[in-house]
Amino acid sequence: MSDTEAGxxxxxxxxxxxxxxxxxxxxxxxxxxxxxxxxxxxxxxxxQWVGVSPKRYQQYLALDHAKTLLRENMTTLQxxxxxxxxxxxxxxxxxxxxxxxxxxxxxxEGEGITVYWGWFDSPFDLALVMGTDKGICGLAFAAxxxxxxxxxxxxxxxxxxxxxxxxMALKPLVDSAFxxxxxxxxxxxxxxxxxxVWEALLQIPSGHVTTYSxxxxxxxxxxxxxxxxxxxxxxxxxxxxxxxRALRKSGALGGYHWGLPVKRALLxxxxxxxxxxxxxxxx
Numbered sequence: 001m002s003d004t005e006a007g008x009x010x011x012x013x014x015x016x017x018x019x020x021x022x023x024x025x026x027x028x029x030x031x032x033x034x035x036x037x038x039x040x041x042x043x044x045x046x047x048q049w050v051g052v053s054p055k056r057y058q059q060y061l062a063l064d065h066a067k068t069l070l071r072e073n074m075t076t077l078q079x080x081x082x083x084x085x086x087x088x089x090x091x092x093x094x095x096x097x098x099x100x101x102x103x104x105x106x107x108x109e110g111e112g113i114t115v116y117w118g119w120f121d122s123p124f125d126l127a128l129v130m131g132t133d134k135g136i137c138g139l140a141f142a143a144x145x146x147x148x149x150x151x152x153x154x155x156x157x158x159x160x161x162x163x164x165x166x167x168m169a170l171k172p173l174v175d176s177a178f179x180x181x182x183x184x185x186x187x188x189x190x191x192x193x194x195x196x197v198w199e200a201l202l203q204i205p206s207g208h209v210t211t212y213s214x215x216x217x218x219x220x221x222x223x224x225x226x227x228x229x230x231x232x233x234x235x236x237x238x239x240x241x242x243x244x245r246a247l248r249k250s251g252a253l254g255g256y257h258w259g260l261p262v263k264r265a266l267l268x269x270x271x272x273x274x275x276x277x278x279x280x281x282x283x
Contacts, residue, residue, distance in 0.1 A: 010125045010143065012037075012045050013265055096202065096240060098186035099134055100195045110158025110189070117154070118167025119147070120174050124239075124265055130154055130163075131170045135185030136177065138236045144259025153257075157236055158189060177240055186237060197231035204245040207274030209267070211249050233257050239266060 012035065019026060019034050026034070032042035105113070115137065117130040122141070128150050130138030138157065142150040155163065167174075176182035188195055196219045203218075204210050216228045235243040238258060244266040248254045256263035 010123060010265065012042075013268075014143065014261055017261060017264065095183045096186060097135070097183060098188055098199075098202070100188045101190070103192050106189060106191060108160065110161030113158065113161045115158060115161045115163050116166040116169045117163060118165060118170055118174075120167065120170075120178070122178050123269065124262055127238075128154055129167075129170050129174050130236075131173060132187045132189075134187040136170070136173050136237060136240065137187040137189050139177075139238045139240060140236075141238055141258040141262050144262055150258075154236065184240065186240060188241070189236065190231075190234065193227065194231040194234060197228055198235055198237075198241045198243075201232070201235065201241050201243055201246065204242055206242070206270045209245045209247050212246055212254070213249060215246060229254070242266075 015035060016031060019031060028043070029039050032039040035042060037045070113132055115130050115132055117128065117138075120127050120129055124141050125143035126141075126147065128138070128140040128142060128147070129136060138154045140150040140154055145153070173184050177184045188198055190198065197215060200215045200218050212229045212232065213222070213225050215232070216222050216225045219228075221227075229246075232243045232246050233255060235241050235257070238244075244256060244263045246254065253260055253263055
């Protein structure tokens with residue numbers, strides 16, 4: 001599937017999500033008709049994107065799916081602080097290596113660092129990717145916020161860095177990241193506490209979730225739930241550092257920096273792919 005097709009599929013999903021919320025229980029023919037698509041084409045689009053039928057995918061998109069995930073696929077984090085550790089349970093064969101910027105470099109707000117950037121099609125529509133010579137340091141989804149807001153948000157993270165538009169410099173890393181194959185390096189630019197939280201997020205397997213309080217316990221600061229929530233929200237590398245897998249204890253989605261529809265799409269996509277993957281390997 002091409003990146004352009006993936007972006008198209010996200011928009012189809014996004015429209016379907018609104019319909020499912022407004023009219024729960026729509027049948028496949030009814031939903032396809034409301035989408036101005038034939039049932040066969042609608043089923044083909046979703047099956048190609050996530051590997052499961054639209055009926056099953058509707059269950060993943062449902063508003064209470066997060067509660068189901070929390071009940072059935074809750075992860076108790078066993079956090080390792082070893083630099084270079086791959087996040088476990090990645091989709092397919094993507095291996096992540098990461099390096100954290102030193103606290104002193106972070107305090108200098110990116111001064112002396114060159115950050116390359118470019119726009120790329122992704123499975124979740126247009127994405128802004130930024131990176132240094134050491135790896136991807138920013139990934140923003142613009143489907144809900146718009147491109148200008150996403151760009152300004154990313155630029156504000158490291159105000160003294162030098163920004164250079166150079167998508168070709170990032171393309172090998174981006175291709176691996178979106179294909180979920182090969183190796184992608186991350187350069188985590190944040191305060192020490194944020195880095196600890198983001199490191200914990202890397203331990204959540206794809207298709208699973210955890211809670212903000214569980215993250216706080218895993219980093220040895222169980223009373224810092226609010227601060228953990230703030231750090232999760234400040235994660236600059238969407239999807240690869242999976243802040244979308246952090247939920248409230250109640251099972252509510254909580255917030256998401258790039259829009260709750262994107263968070264729901266990410267969770268649904270990963271849960272569906274996790275379900276479909278054993279069948280794909282067996283075929």
